[in-house]
Amino acid sequence: SSDNVLHIGGIFPINGKGGWQGGQACEPAASLALEDVNKRNDILAGYTLQLHWNDSECEPGLAASVMYNLLYNDPQKLMLLAGCSTVCTTVAEAAKMWNLVVLCYGASSPALSDRNRFPTLFRTHPSATVHNPTRIKLMKKFGWSRIAILQQAEEVFISTVEDLENRCKEADIEIMTRQSFLSDPTDAVRNLRRQDARIIVGLFYVVAARKVLCEIYKNQLYGKQYVWFFIGWYEDNWFKGNFTDDGVDCSPREMEIAAEGHLTTEALMWNQNTNQRTISGMTVDDFRVRLDAKLREGKYNESLSKGLYPVGYQEAPLAYDAVWAVALAFNKTMEKALENKRRLKDFTYTDKAIADDIYSAMNSTKFLGISGDVAFSSYGDRIALTQIEQMIGQKYVVLGYYETTTDNLTWINKEQWIGGKVPQDRTIVKRVL
Numbered sequence: 001s002s003d004n005v006l007h008i009g010g011i012f013p014i015n016g017k018g019g020w021q022g023g024q025a026c027e028p029a030a031s032l033a034l035e036d037v038n039k040r041n042d043i044l045a046g047y048t049l050q051l052h053w054n055d056s057e058c059e060p061g062l063a064a065s066v067m068y069n070l071l072y073n074d075p076q077k078l079m080l081l082a083g084c085s086t087v088c089t090t091v092a093e094a095a096k097m098w099n100l101v102v103l104c105y106g107a108s109s110p111a112l113s114d115r116n117r118f119p120t121l122f123r124t125h126p127s128a129t130v131h132n133p134t135r136i137k138l139m140k141k142f143g144w145s146r147i148a149i150l151q152q153a154e155e156v157f158i159s160t161v162e163d164l165e166n167r168c169k170e171a172d173i174e175i176m177t178r179q180s181f182l183s184d185p186t187d188a189v190r191n192l193r194r195q196d197a198r199i200i201v202g203l204f205y206v207v208a209a210r211k212v213l214c215e216i217y218k219n220q221l222y223g224k225q226y227v228w229f230f231i232g233w234y235e236d237n238w239f240k241g242n243f244t245d246d247g248v249d250c251s252p253r254e255m256e257i258a259a260e261g262h263l264t265t266e267a268l269m270w271n272q273n274t275n276q277r278t279i280s281g282m283t284v285d286d287f288r289v290r291l292d293a294k295l296r297e298g299k300y301n302e303s304l305s306k307g308l309y310p311v312g313y314q315e316a317p318l319a320y321d322a323v324w325a326v327a328l329a330f331n332k333t334m335e336k337a338l339e340n341k342r343r344l345k346d347f348t349y350t351d352k353a354i355a356d357d358i359y360s361a362m363n364s365t366k367f368l369g370i371s372g373d374v375a376f377s378s379y380g381d382r383i384a385l386t387q388i389e390q391m392i393g394q395k396y397v398v399l400g401y402y403e404t405t406t407d408n409l410t411w412i413n414k415e416q417w418i419g420g421k422v423p424q425d426r427t428i429v430k431r432v433l
């Protein structure tokens with residue numbers, strides 16, 4: 001009967017040009033999770049979880065109207081799922097007026113880790129700052145205490161650098177220079193050369209990264225004296241091919257030379273142990289098979305057979321696990337509500353008591369999902385494992401993993417340095433006695 005349905009709202013970035021259209025794979029992943037959760041009779045027994053969603057195009061304005069339509073049309077929603085940092089900022093800032101928890105599966109902006117602005121926000125997608133403790137750990141491991149930063153002037157990178165600067169101060173690592181650029185990195189990279197920067201952390205989107213790589217080549221900021229940290233979530237062959245129309249006037253060979261040896265850090269979104277059974281009973285391998293089948297049912301059959309994955313494929317486990325987090329939180333809330341003679345489905349947008357129960361249930365989330373252990377910090381941030389890789393012979397090689405909360409670095413000892421030894425963070429003047 002209709003009164004045994006728990007309704008949630010969803011806002012997915014599907015079409016549109018700007019930002020991240022990750023809903024293309026994340027919405028299908030979320031629908032798989034709804035199927036799985038509703039099949040279980042040990043979770044939300046007697047109830048069905050139903051998702052009502054629409055496309056935000058990763059546009060905050062459109063997302064706001066999608067959200068109002070979800071909230072002002074029956075049936076009453078109990079929670080909102082959303083993707084894209086700009087959309088989550090808008091939705092999470094407004095949702096508190098309706099006492100709604102917002103769960104973001106695709107938002108990396110560090111600005112979202114703010115309980116004053118976003119009191120009811122949780123995200124299964126890690127903040128971009130999750131790379132920083134890993135970067136610091138590597139600097140300590142290789143004895144680099146003097147580094148440079150090169151960043152694109154975008155909000156997500158500006159706030160990530162602020163966090164990195166604070167962590168460098170705590171770790172006694174000097175930031176000798178911080179260069180930023182809007183879209184043309186030519187002058188910024190030249191300044192790095194002038195200041196003899198050797199260990200450089202680079203924060204930019206992939207189109208800018210290609211231009212940076214070409215400038216690295218032109219300024220000879222590569223080879224045995226240099227170490228570059230790039231972001232690890234660009235596609236694997238992000239710099240291979242011809243990009244002359246993007247204003248990159250370096251040959252593929254020159255790009256490969258400049259890229260050799262660089263390090264990357266990224267947050268893991270697919271559980272490492274791919275044959276480990278997760279809460280749904282599926283392994284990561286099972287999930288991949290089902291997601292690909294689901295995508296083929298949709299309009300991605302053609303592209304998948306060419307090995308082209310829709311945007312958001314990487315983040316799909318975050319959307320799948322977000323629906324499980326909702327179901328488990330509602331399950332906990334229903335048990336607690338029964339004790340207090342309340343019913344979750346009687347939740348209304350003015351019902352602070354049940355909203356607080358949902359919030360505290362979500363806050364204590366802890367389960368093994370397709371994206372690994374799902375748990376949130378007190379800011380609602382995803383606690384995630386990070387992976388370190390190095391470009392060796394034009395291939396990314398995994399060097400290790402770092403678990404921030406336990407300060408545990410798993411190192412595989414596969415790193416290779418072009419000069420056969422670890423590059424120094426400055427010119428070493430040998431004192432002739």
Ligand SMILES: CC1(C)CO[C@@H](CC(=O)O)CN1
Binds near residue numbers: 022083084086109
């Ligand atoms: C790793 C990436 C690509 C970072 O941006 C996220 C989208 C956003 O933060 O708007 C999606 N995942």
